[in-house]
Amino acid sequence: MVILKLTQAKTILTHLGRKFNLIGNNERETSLIETLPIYLKLFDDFLLRHGKKWFIGDILTIADFQLFEYLDHCEECEKPQD
Numbered sequence: 001m002v003i004l005k006l007t008q009a010k011t012i013l014t015h016l017g018r019k020f021n022l023i024g025n026n027e028r029e030t031s032l033i034e035t036l037p038i039y040l041k042l043f044d045d046f047l048l049r050h051g052k053k054w055f056i057g058d059i060l061t062i063a064d065f066q067l068f069e070y071l072d073h074c075e076e077c078e079k080p081q082d
Contacts (some may be wrong), residue, residue, distance in 0.1 A: 043067065
């Protein structure tokens with residue numbers, strides 16, 4: 001039995017996506033998944049256009065925390081490595 005140790009959240013998520021067939025049903029869906037950060041600007045525009053403060057509804061929900069966590073992770077990945 002081969003044991004695979006992964007430490008990066010994105011790497012783990014991608015691995016599980018491939019293993020359990022969650023990476024899209026075709027090439028188009030896979031590409032959309034891989035380019036998700038591009039769509040984050042659309043989320044911001046959506047909030048501004050609709051005068052919304054929160055992603056879902058009028059109050060803070062776990063969806064807002066999930067989006068924040070993802071954005072925070074993206075920001076960390078963009079920092080130059082020493």
